[in-house]
Amino acid sequence: MHDSNTIIKFADDTMVVGLITDDDETAYMEEEEGLLTSGLLALKFHIILFTMTKLLEWVFGISVIGAAWALVTFDLLGLRLPEAYREVAWPMPVYLLVVFGCYSLATVGYRVATFNDCEEASKELQAQIKEAKEDLRKKGLKM
Amino acid sequence: MASRKGSQQSRVNGDKYSVLLPTYNERENLPLIVWLLVKYFGESGYNYEIIVIDDGSPDGTLEVAEQLQKIYGEDKILLRPRAKKLGLGTAYIHGIKHATGNYVFIMDADLSHHPKFIPEFIEKQREGGYDLVSGTRYRGDGGVYGWDLRRKLISRGANYVTQVLLRPGASDLTGSFRLYKKEVLESLVERCVSKGYVFQMEMIVRARQLNYTIGEVPISFVDRVYGESKLGGNEIVSFLKGLLTLFATT
Numbered sequence: 001m002h003d004s005n006t007i008i009k010f011a012d013d014t015m016v017v018g019l020i021t022d023d024d025e026t027a028y029m030e031e032e033e034g035l036l037t038s039g040l041l042a043l044k045f046h047i048i049l050f051t052m053t054k055l056l057e058w059v060f061g062i063s064v065i066g067a068a069w070a071l072v073t074f075d076l077l078g079l080r081l082p083e084a085y086r087e088v089a090w091p092m093p094v095y096l097l098v099v100f101g102c103y104s105l106a107t108v109g110y111r112v113a114t115f116n117d118c119e120e121a122s123k124e125l126q127a128q129i130k131e132a133k134e135d136l137r138k139k140g141l142k143m
Numbered sequence: 144m145a146s147r148k149g150s151q152q153s154r155v156n157g158d159k160y161s162v163l164l165p166t167y168n169e170r171e172n173l174p175l176i177v178w179l180l181v182k183y184f185g186e187s188g189y190n191y192e193i194i195v196i197d198d199g200s201p202d203g204t205l206e207v208a209e210q211l212q213k214i215y216g217e218d219k220i221l222l223r224p225r226a227k228k229l230g231l232g233t234a235y236i237h238g239i240k241h242a243t244g245n246y247v248f249i250m251d252a253d254l255s256h257h258p259k260f261i262p263e264f265i266e267k268q269r270e271g272g273y274d275l276v277s278g279t280r281y282r283g284d285g286g287v288y289g290w291d292l293r294r295k296l297i298s299r300g301a302n303y304v305t306q307v308l309l310r311p312g313a314s315d316l317t318g319s320f321r322l323y324k325k326e327v328l329e330s331l332v333e334r335c336v337s338k339g340y341v342f343q344m345e346m347i348v349r350a351r352q353l354n355y356t357i358g359e360v361p362i363s364f365v366d367r368v369y370g371e372s373k374l375g376g377n378e379i380v381s382f383l384k385g386l387l388t389l390f391a392t393t
Contacts, residue, residue, distance in 0.1 A: 054309055055391045104303065111299045116286025121363035125254060132178040139214045141174055141207075 007031055018049045069093065159190040160265070161244030161325070164252045165234040166195060170202045172253050177211050177220065179258040187262040194221045194238045198228040231342055235332050239325065247323050253368060256320040260362050264322040267358045274327045274355035277313050277347065278320035278362035285315070285361030297374055301382060308390045309348055313357050316344040320362055327355055340378075341385030348393050 006019040007027055018028055028049055050056070070076060072089040133143070162180060166173055177193060184191040195208045205224050212220040223241050225234070239247065248264070250256040260278060268276045279285045281302060290298070305316055317340045323331075330353070335345045350357060 053391055053393055054389075104307075108296075108299050108303050111281070111303070112292070112295050115281075115290075115295045115299065116284060116363075118286045118288040118363035118365065121257065121286075122288040122365050125257065125365050128179065129175055129254075132175045136174050136178060136214070141210050141214060143171075143174070143207075 020049055020051045158246060159192070159244035160184070160246045160248055160261075160322075161238075161242035162191060162193045162248040162250065163235060163238040163242070164193060164195050164250070165231060165238070166197045166200060166204050166208075166252045167228055168200045168202045168204060169252045170200070170204045170207050173204055173207050174211060176252050176254055176258070177215070179254075180261070181215060181219070183258045183261050187265070189262070189265060190244075192219055192221055192242070192244060194223055194242060196234045196238050197222070197224040198234070199224070199226050230338065232332055232335060232338075235328065239329055239332070242325060245325050247325050247328050248321070249323070249328075250320045255364050255366055255368075257363065257365070260320070260360060263360050267360050268322055271356065271358050273358035274324050275350055276322040276358040276360055277315060278318050279313070279315035279359045280318060280362060280364050281314045282359060283361030285363065287364045287366060289366040294374060297379070301379075305344065305386060308386065309344075309393075311344075311347050312351055313347050314359060316347050318362075318364075319343050320364075331355075337385050337388070339385070340382050341389070344385070345389060345393075348389055352393060 008017045009031075018031070020028065069089055069092060072081060072085055075081065075086070137143070164173075164176065169176075173195070180191070180193055197205045197208060205222070208220070208222050208224075212222060221241060223237060225237065235249065246265075246268070248261065250258075256278070264276050264278070267273065280287055281299075287295070287298075302314075302316065305311070306314075309316075327350070331346050331349050334349050335342055337345045347357065
């Protein structure tokens with residue numbers, strides 16, 4: 001068993017779905033070998049594999065949250081939740097975007113404002129450049 | 144005191160640090176960066192070599208490098224030139240092939256990265272046994288000299304977007320002053336396909352994928368070329384394209 005991989009096998013032994021993480025394909029290789037040695041022809045099984053990219057994480061996360069939001073706002077399961085829940089949930093996406101936007105602006109603004117200006121580093125470098133040129137000239141470097 | 148501790152430790156450890164210096168038209172800066180490297184490695188006592196990878200510079204960088212070799216010795220200054228400008232990733236691969244150290248420094252040869260931080264990188268690496276140590280301009284007393292408001296805004300803005308999208312676990316992704324274990328650098332360079340700024344970002348992202356440990360050291364970045372090479376729309380567009388590619392593929 002490989003900790004970094006998740007493999008799901010279906011009951012008819014012709015479908016395997018797997019999640020590869022950390023670029024570690026060893027679990028997939030073992031499954032493929034297992035299927036082949038058990039006599040199934042290549043035509044009979046389908047292996048669907050994917051690497052969880054950051055994009056997919058976002059798509060997945062947004063889908064889950066989006067589904068939850070739609071469920072509450074449009075009462076998709078007919079749960080007849082209290083009106084208060086619907087009223088709060090309905091504008092949530094916009095609220096969250098605005099909050100995120102403000103947070104982003106504030107964070108970037110703060111970081112630009114506190115970005116260190118290395119005055120002394122520059123002065124030190126200038127002084128060392130002079131010293132280096134002198135020393136190298138003495139050692140015979142022709143610039 | 145630091146130097147005695149350093150030389151005792153490196154004699155016991157047998158660690159050797161190879162500094163890769165890809166150069167293109169650095170005839171003025173190369174002697175200076177080499178002088179600084181020799182100074183700080185000498186003072187700290189760590190064992191080192193400097194590998195100059197010149198891509199056929201028309202300004203005579205290689206000749207200057209040969210003079211430096213005569214001054215400091217062929218065991219300390221190694222020349223591995225190439226015929227023409229071939230890009231950073233291949234320069235690293237080329238340089239590593241000839242590196243006899245077990246650790247590799249990568250840095251810019253234009254004096255924006257200061258060798259005085261080298262002992263700090265080494266100590267940080269030993270402290271945590273890190274697979275790679277990255278110099279950061281964005282944390283601690285790291286910073287930049289020579290940038291106006293516009294440049295700082297672009298830098299911090301781009302870094303913020305990168306952090307949100309990639310959550311890389313390192314504060315400065317486009318920086319190129321780093322210390323790698325040699326085998327870590329080898330395995331990362333062969334997996335990376337991007338160019339320019341994005342190449343350095345991809346190295347860190349892949350390092351995280353492979354569960355390598357990353358340490359950070361605040362550094363000061365003295366930009367003396369900013370006035371000549373402004374960060375234009377083209378570079379920003381290609382950065383965003385590279386970022387989105389990494390977002391979608393890693």
